[in-house]
Amino acid sequence: MATMHDVARHAHVAVSTVSYALSGNRPVSRETAARIRRAMEELDYQPNAMARGLASRSSHTLAMTFPSFDTAMGETVFEIIRGAQKGAADEGYRLAVWPLEDDNAGDELVALVRQGTVDGVLLVEVGVVDRRVEALSAADLPFVMVGRTADPTGLAHIDIDVERTVDDAVGELYRLGHRHIAFVGRPELQEAAGYGPAVRGHEGYLRAATSRHLTPLARACEATPEAGRRLAHELWVGSQAPTGVVVMNDLAALGLLAGLRDMGLEVPDDVSVVGAVSSPTLGAMTVPALTTTHAPGEQIGRTAAAALIAILGKQADPSDFHELVACSVVEGQSLGPAPSPVP
Known part of the structure; x- marks a missing residue:
């Protein structure tokens, strides 16, 4: 498997130049960038998300977490995951579904972000009182709720109405x-x-x-x-x-x-x-x-991921993002007038 050093040798540039081209942290001439892209294609080099973010101290990874109790996940939840993955990929991020035990979930999420393993967190299946929200808020770390607590004032969230x-x-x-x-x-x-x-x-x-x-x-x-x-x-x-x-x-x-x-x-x-x-x-x-x-689960997931990335890029404030999404009716044949009482 090709490495960044292989790409640098093939393109006749320094390893740091390849890093700058990937991260965008420093300008690289158009000719040099094109040469690096050709080398990457010829070597079939796949840039690692962590390596791509080293210069900017970003993992380019978002964590998505659920509580451990049985939520009997329906189709909407899987749509949310799929939408979040697509929304993250659109912005050059990866999505990692991160299972955590409830008792320590808040502390573990704080550690994940502070250690640079992930840049921010998408919280799904939110409780009206949620220790994950409390821990991330206290640590002043970036997150978006797919759901909402009893009082979500000032917290970024999107939820089904x-x-x-x-x-x-x-x-x-x-x-x-x-x-x-x-x-x-x-x-x-x-x-x-x-x-x-x-x-x-x-x-x-x-x-x-x-x-x-x-x-x-x-x-x-x-x-x-x-x-x-x-x-x-x-x-x-x-x-x-x-x-x-x-x-x-x-x-x-x-x-x-x-x-x-x-x-x-x-x-x-x-x-x-x-x-x-x-x-x-x-x-x-x-x-x-x-x-x-x-509920449009895929739209919800994509919107949540885009909001988190905007917050990470300082393009939005968590208090700016609060949205309730209406459900649309899908007609079947199970509704009819109330039956007349039997005489």
Whole structure:
């Protein structure tokens, strides 16, 4: 494998000149730069991100971290990762997904940045109280939250507008005449741990129901089809069984629909179902196709990476970047008018 020294010999220049050409730290003549590029191509030299950043004391690497508890990552999270990788690459950076234990995550992230291993951090799956945020803020190090804490004032963040998305879903069911609307949320462990979307989804539903003078019926559910199937049998009994349900848990939604079929209930004739903060892929997997609200995960990831790089380059201040992203509706066949009461 070719090295920077090999490139320098092939181009008949000093090693430091190759370094300057890569980092841009000092001007290199157009003719010399072209000669270095030709040498790199002929030797198939791939500049190491760390070596490229030595002169500028930059690793040209961004770290992306998640909490260790089971978040049952859906398609949106993988879209965020993919978008962040593309956004970083557009600016000559690399993205490293960095697993850390929760107890020491804040200290380890501070060490990663201070040691020069990474230049900044993208925090995903942010809690309403998040020790990673506290540690990086105290150390005055660069980071962007994909999500947000309870009070994100002055902190760079981009997040899905979960509350609005859930309210819109409840509102659409209400418009269709439903007055018994249930909410199936994330696992109880996530809400207890303060995981932002789990907390905001539940709270958003309670506000949406009470503002329309509805009796709330919210259930946490493990992120498995089996748990969703069991929940269907628990909820759809008695005279107050819901005629509409908002599901913010993709895997549970699959089981929920299967459980309704087990009980002889038809969607949407007997029960209407909408997937909140979900994906078109989920809708395509169900019968009937589930109506979902989809967050643009790839756009979110790309925007977060670009914001972090702008902060690193002193082109933006963290307090300048705060954005809530709306979900778009992907139409399916799972919504219909509330069924008429049986005489």
